[in-house]
Amino acid sequence: MGEQQKKVSIAVIRRLPRYYRYLGDLLKNDITRISSKELSQRMGVTASQIRQDLNCFGGFGQQGYGYNVEHLYKEIGNILGLYKGYTTIIIGAGHLGHALANHTGFEKRGFKLVGIFDIKKEVIGEEIRGIKVRHIDELEDFIKSNKVDIGILAIPKEGVCEIAQRLANLGVKGLWNFSYTDLDLCAPIQVESVHLSDSLMTLSYQITQNSNDE
């Protein structure tokens, strides 16, 4: 803690979950060691990049041998904070909120859903995977008596800024934002946005280009 290697670029960080995924697959297939060269072929990247990326965090390999799959898998999991026991709450019990609440993959990676909030009377009290939907007015009390690390924002962009600020004020560490707007908070809170429309438009651009090329 405290001492910090020089800042790792966002490009590297965004590749870590992908490494983690491929290593998990290798582990499932009982492969115990892998070289950067073989991993690079499976992943479609250069071996050099893999070695550079990993060496941002320390030397996990061994010359002449390569990397121990299980060890590397766990190390990356550790770097990503997957063993910290982070807890999440979902704001917005609409269709997307339901989908995210019902997705079991997040828990598999160590993220525990502990609360769901909404503003609409109709959904309050409903249970999703054993978790009761609470009224948004209970947010402050809930967070004061429960550790909440991450707020998942599955609400329309109109209300998101106010909620985001409330969560920041309550000491929530990160926001996972699904609303169609950028969040620009003056608070020490991390924001990761998933702009689904942006992603779809990117795909749209690419198929348009393909058609033009012909």
Added chain:
Amino acid sequence: MGEQQKKVSIAVIRRLPRYYRYLGDLLKNDITRISSKELSQRMGVTASQIRQDLNCFGGFGQQGYGYNVEHLYKEIGNILGLYKGYTTIIIGAGHLGHALANHTGFEKRGFKLVGIFDIKKEVIGEEIRGIKVRHIDELEDFIKSNKVDIGILAIPKEGVCEIAQRLANLGVKGLWNFSYTDLDLCAPIQVESVHLSDSLMTLSYQITQNSNDE
């Protein structure tokens, strides 16, 4: 058509939807012109980057004046293929499939949902926003008699590769992949993946770093 400016980098393309979003907001607020400098301040990027990005596609501005908001908005929409009338089908009527089907934002941007498919008897025949869920066996017939540009893959990773290949074979132009795996098809089809877990893990890394820094 046919003649192609030198390939625009993916970094630029991924910024286009964001420009589009900000321009849409300006338009709503009845702002008719904007300079790269002012837009850069609103978006938190450099004016130079905005001008460079836009000039990959042509000169949309005017010296001494800036950019006409409505014109630029429409041009970017055009570049992104939003006026092509692209149609989509969703594969997988689970929680995520439901959420995507019920999301009206995509239609607002020109993507028309025309079909939903699943394999489970229980959901076949159900209607989501007026669209009947069909059995996956009807996929080939449906696509042969209906134009389908984009397949949205909202199914577990186990079945996704086979379905993706079937869609590619049927001439679908793009796949929007939500399953937790990379698709590596040998077919002339564009793939855009949304790995939600990867995004969450990136956030997790960042809040972990913040805690370590203290």
Added chain:
DNA sequence: TAGATTGTTAATCGATTAACAATC
């Protein structure tokens, strides 16, 4: 030991930023 493969430095490539002439 010989072979393999890392960790790491150096070279290359590409993307971003700065600068400014062109021009509305």
Added chain:
DNA sequence: TAGATTGTTAATCGATTAACAATC
């Protein structure tokens, strides 16, 4: 015309790839 702001070239910065000595 003078002022503003683009389009575009040049400079800088950072990320990726290549190379290779270190070492298991």
